[in-house]
Structures are given as structure tokens and as C-alpha cells.
Amino acid sequence: MEQKLGWQARFLFAVIAAISVSGCTAMIEKQILNTAPVITGVGDLKAEYAKNRFSYCTQKVADTQQLRLQSSDREPADPRPESAGLKNTRSEHTGNEHTRNENPQHCVTYYDFAEFLLELDGEIKSIPKGSFEFTDANYREENYREENTEALNFKERMEFRFPDLSGNAPLVIVAPGYGLSATHMILPWASWFRSMGMHPIVLLGPTEAKPMQFGLNHTQAVATMLTEQYPNRDIVLFGFSMGALGALAIEAELLEKGMRPQALMLVAPMNNFREQALSAYHTMRANDWKVRWFVPESRFSKAVDRIILASNIHEEELLLKPKLINARTPMFVAAGEGDSLVKYGELRDILNLPGEQGGEAYQPYPGHPEFNVVIEPLANDESQFVSIPRFNHAAMFFLLRPLRTPLQEWLGTRVELTLAPETEYPEHNEEQAETLE
Numbered sequence: 001m002e003q004k005l006g007w008q009a010r011f012l013f014a015v016i017a018a019i020s021v022s023g024c025t026a027m028i029e030k031q032i033l034n035t036a037p038v039i040t041g042v043g044d045l046k047a048e049y050a051k052n053r054f055s056y057c058t059q060k061v062a063d064t065q066q067l068r069l070q071s072s073d074r075e076p077a078d079p080r081p082e083s084a085g086l087k088n089t090r091s092e093h094t095g096n097e098h099t100r101n102e103n104p105q106h107c108v109t110y111y112d113f114a115e116f117l118l119e120l121d122g123e124i125k126s127i128p129k130g131s132f133e134f135t136d137a138n139y140r141e142e143n144y145r146e147e148n149t150e151a152l153n154f155k156e157r158m159e160f161r162f163p164d165l166s167g168n169a170p171l172v173i174v175a176p177g178y179g180l181s182a183t184h185m186i187l188p189w190a191s192w193f194r195s196m197g198m199h200p201i202v203l204l205g206p207t208e209a210k211p212m213q214f215g216l217n218h219t220q221a222v223a224t225m226l227t228e229q230y231p232n233r234d235i236v237l238f239g240f241s242m243g244a245l246g247a248l249a250i251e252a253e254l255l256e257k258g259m260r261p262q263a264l265m266l267v268a269p270m271n272n273f274r275e276q277a278l279s280a281y282h283t284m285r286a287n288d289w290k291v292r293w294f295v296p297e298s299r300f301s302k303a304v305d306r307i308i309l310a311s312n313i314h315e316e317e318l319l320l321k322p323k324l325i326n327a328r329t330p331m332f333v334a335a336g337e338g339d340s341l342v343k344y345g346e347l348r349d350i351l352n353l354p355g356e357q358g359g360e361a362y363q364p365y366p367g368h369p370e371f372n373v374v375i376e377p378l379a380n381d382e383s384q385f386v387s388i389p390r391f392n393h394a395a396m397f398f399l400l401r402p403l404r405t406p407l408q409e410w411l412g413t414r415v416e417l418t419l420a421p422e423t424e425y426p427e428h429n430e431e432q433a434e435t436l437e
Helices: 002-022 024-033 181-197 219-231 242-257 275-285 289-294 295-310 319-327 343-351 393-397 401-411 431-437
Strands: 053-057 066-068 087-090 097-099 107-112 117-120 124-125 129-134 156-161 172-176 198-204 236-240 262-266 331-336 360-362 373-377 384-388
Touching: 053 219, 107 181, 107 219, 117 431, 129 181, 129 431, 156 181, 181 198, 181 236, 181 384, 219 242, 236 242, 242 262, 242 319, 262 275, 262 401, 275 289, 319 343, 331 343, 331 393, 331 401, 360 401, 373 401, 384 401
Parallel strands: 172 198, 172 236, 236 262, 262 331, 331 384
Antiparallel strands: 053 087, 053 107, 066 097, 107 198, 117 124, 129 156, 360 373, 373 384
16 A cells, blocks of 8 residues: 555656646746846835836837826926926826837836935935945854954945036946846945936846846937937946846947947946856756756756747847947946856957956955956957956945946046045034043
8 A cells, every 4th residue: 555655646746747847938937037136135116216217208109199097196297307208107107198009119217316216105305325235145254263364254335425416417327137127226336326426327127128128128219318318418338247238239329329428337247148047047956956857958948948039139139249349439347257147258258358367456455465356458448357356246236345446447537427525524622522422
């Protein structure tokens, strides 16, 4: 009886497994599209920053009937200068006009952080500063005590104070990476740019925009918006991970329109979507028995095929190399040597860099000469490639000192940065100081 029951149990398990696998491709596809970002501890603040959300359309499409949704919570008038294509829109489209059946190639939704308008308890507040703290989960001080050496702790706290924005402030277009939403980029990136007197405009993330087209949905609309709304502004394009593809595509559109950006910044750029997806699959397979048992590589590859096919984007458009080769804007490219999602060696090959690093060394952590950030010039003397030891994909996102310092120095050579004035404290005589203490 026990043997028979054991056989039945094994048979039932096999049937369940077969049923699971039969629908596995669609399930895998859904999981890939709904993947969480590789970073943790960064909140999605769509509701809180709904007042910063806008849309821009370059033209009306076939169905121009305007749809007005009724709501008791009406939007206040947009305090910024009116423009033909600009309108405020909340994620739920409450109380706003929008065009039905908009062509995604002619419309773009984005977050404008000229001012950080935070909605809390029904009240709108303009935020004058922000802060961001990174804790190094791998730091264990006790691991270093016996060796009598100082531990390298990457923990940082950043304070951002937002200066008044000038009328000709440089505009920075921020393209998020795969799995990231626009509001994931508020801290640290949009806040950091704003703290230097830049005007951040953050696009929707690749999996946030519909349909999912790897962040390439709205490049034409973005370029048109920039040329029409900001013809005299310095333009900076920034892309993180997969966002590099969007930033490069916008650059190509702007060049075609006769507008050259001042700077192009690519941090941890994704080389090849299919290869990076398979790399992530192999990591999951090594760490999860369910993936090893039920998700063969062929089925995962089929799910990737379906995602690319559904996007209507040719797979060649997802390759970094041809876009980088055709770029004409001075660029800053940064990669972490410990980043498994960005093939560091291949990226060096694309940029025609030698196998061995050569260039200026920068030591961001006193007492740790082994941690050398290497800054190498590219073929265009105005461009740089920065290699950061040990940093993985998440560490590159968190804008820590080894990346932040060379990036700010380079950016300052391309556009005018305006930092907030230092806080002034009243002077006290000795008696007043003692009282305060």
C-alpha cells in the first residue's frame, strides 16, 4: 500500500508539474514584465508626487473627442506658463482632459521636478530639500577586527538643498532602467540634479510605459517637446541601465532636428536585453530550485521572444553598440566592475578601450588605496569612461561618492551648475553660545 501510494503521489506530482509547465511561458513572460527593480529601499511615490506628472502630445490623433472625467477633487491650475501641448495629468486621470486612443509615439507622460510638489493629507507642499541614506548591507565590522584593518563601509547620507531655478537652467532628461518607475528616480537622481540648479524631467520607466517598448515609446515626442518648448536651453540626457537606450534614441532624434545636447550620461548601460535577461535567469536558476525544475532555458528564451515580439521593437534596436557608435554628443559612461548585468569587458570593447585600464586614478575613500576609481578619456577628448571597482548594478544606482564626484566634475565642464548657498547661522558671543549649549 505504501509503495502504491508513493507511486500515486509521484504521478500526481508529475501531472501538476506538467500542467504548471504547460502554462509556464505566459507566466514567465508576465513575471519578466512585472519584475521588481534590482534596487531595494527606494519607494514608488506616484500618489505623493501626482502634481508633478504631466503629458505632452505633438498632435491629435484620429479620435479627437475629449474625455473629461468628473471628480470632486479638481486639479488646480498649472502654475507654469501655458503651452500648446502641455497638460497636467494624474496617474488616475482624475479631473483632467486627455485624448482617447492617443498614439503613444506622439504623446509622452513625464514628471517635471522644477519644483517638488508633495501631496500629503490633501495639502500640496513645495519641498525645499531632500535627503537620501544608503546602508551597506554587506558591511560587517566584526569581520575585520581580527585582521586589525579598517573596514570599507559604503554607508552614506546625502543632503540635497534645492536652489532657486533660473529661467535658463539646464534641462536634464532622466530615463529610468528596466523595472524602475519614474518616481523611483526622485531619490537620489532627480534630487541630486535639482540640487545643482538643473531642471529634471523624468520619463516613465520601460515597464511603466504602455505598451512596453523598452523605453523607446516616446523618444520622438520627447525630442519634439524639447525643441518646441525649450529651444534655448542646454539639454543633458541621462540614462540608467536600459534607460541608456532611451537617452541615446532621444539624442539621435534631437540631432535630426538640428538640436545638439550638451551632455550624454550613461550609468551602468545595458548592452543587450536578451543576454542580460538570460544572465538574470541563470542567477535565479542557481538560487531557486523551482526555476531549476520547472523553467528550462528554452522556455525562458521563448518568453523573452514573446516580449520582444509584442513590443513591436526590432531586436537590433535593443543593442547598445550601434547607438553608442552613432552618438555625437560628449558623453560620460560609468560601469561597475562587479556588475553582472552589464558586461564590463564588452562595454570596454564597444568604446574601443584597451583590455587593461589606463588613465587617471581617483581614491574616494582615504585609507583604502586599493579602491581606485579609474577615469579614462574616450576617442572624443570631451568624453570619459569611469570604472568603479566592486560596484554591482544596485550600487551604481545609489549614486555613491565614487560615482558622484567624477560625474559632477565632468558635468560641470558641460553645463553651468548652481549650488544652493550654504546655510547661514547667526553669530553668537561666548555668553549666548554657552546658553545655547
